[in-house]
Amino acid sequence: MSCKQMANGSEAGEAAIAQAVQDSLGSQCSPVVRNYIVSQLQQERAWIFLDALDEITEEDRQVRA
Amino acid sequence: MSISALEVASGLLKGLRDYYKLLIAGPDAVEVRPVYLGARLPSDIYIEPDTLRRQRVFNSREHSSPDDTSSARRRSRPNEASVEVRDIEETALYGERFQEIERWESWTQVYARLSRAGLRTAGILGPPGQGKTHLVAMAVRQIALEEDERIRNQSCGMSA
Numbered sequence: 001m002s003c004k005q006m007a008n009g010s011e012a013g014e015a016a017i018a019q020a021v022q023d024s025l026g027s028q029c030s031p032v033v034r035n036y037i038v039s040q041l042q043q044e045r046a047w048i049f050l051d052a053l054d055e056i057t058e059e060d061r062q063v064r065a
Numbered sequence: 066m067s068i069s070a071l072e073v074a075s076g077l078l079k080g081l082r083d084y085y086k087l088l089i090a091g092p093d094a095v096e097v098r099p100v101y102l103g104a105r106l107p108s109d110i111y112i113e114p115d116t117l118r119r120q121r122v123f124n125s126r127e128h129s130s131p132d133d134t135s136s137a138r139r140r141s142r143p144n145e146a147s148v149e150v151r152d153i154e155e156t157a158l159y160g161e162r163f164q165e166i167e168r169w170e171s172w173t174q175v176y177a178r179l180s181r182a183g184l185r186t187a188g189i190l191g192p193p194g195q196g197k198t199h200l201v202a203m204a205v206r207q208i209a210l211e212e213d214e215r216i217r218n219q220s221c222g223m224s225a
Contacts, residue, residue: 029087054193
């Protein structure tokens with residue numbers, strides 16, 4: 001998922017990550033799979049990649065603050 | 066993680082494998098594949114890069130790092146400013162408490178280390194166009210390949 005997706009979410013902290021993962025998975029997989037992946041986010045085996053940090057604008061930072 | 070009958074019946078396993086297939090095909094998708102590659106696939110010609118690993122370690126004056134035994138391959142970064150131009154404080158009087166070491170490491174080593182680490186946190190830095198996003202896409206592909214293989218093996222074990 002991109003950092004932009006996380007920055008644009010309405011949640012914060014772990015909820016923001018869960019929401020961004022839900023959003024980034026979108027229609028790529030079924031709701032069963034999507035819910036399963038979100039439920040596993042806090043497991044040690046989970047990998048979370050955040051890409052495109054440079055796409056975060058000053059405005060995005062202010063929204064999150 | 067073991068596979069339960071419920072996970073098979075709910076369609077979770079098939080859904081996961083479909084998702085993994087999507088991730089595996091991701092770097093080669095037509096919409097992201099550069100035209101100049103023609104019929105060649107990015108995953109076929111991909112060569113894993115070397116990385117310059119930077120790490121801040123506590124400067125105990127005895128050992129730089131528990132997992133760093135190849136002292137010949139590492140070098141200390143010099144202080145950016147001399148004592149005379151820095152503020153007079155503890156750091157200036159007693160030296161840096163932390164030392165930044167850097168060394169070249171193949172992505173294979175980095176990936177292996179991150180795979181077995183309990184807390185895996187790494188930032189990949191580089192100028193635009195150096196392939197950071199592609200590196201991530203290929204890492205995701207590798208993880209998906211390994212997970213798909215694991216599920217396939219466990220599914221075979223269940224049906225046997």
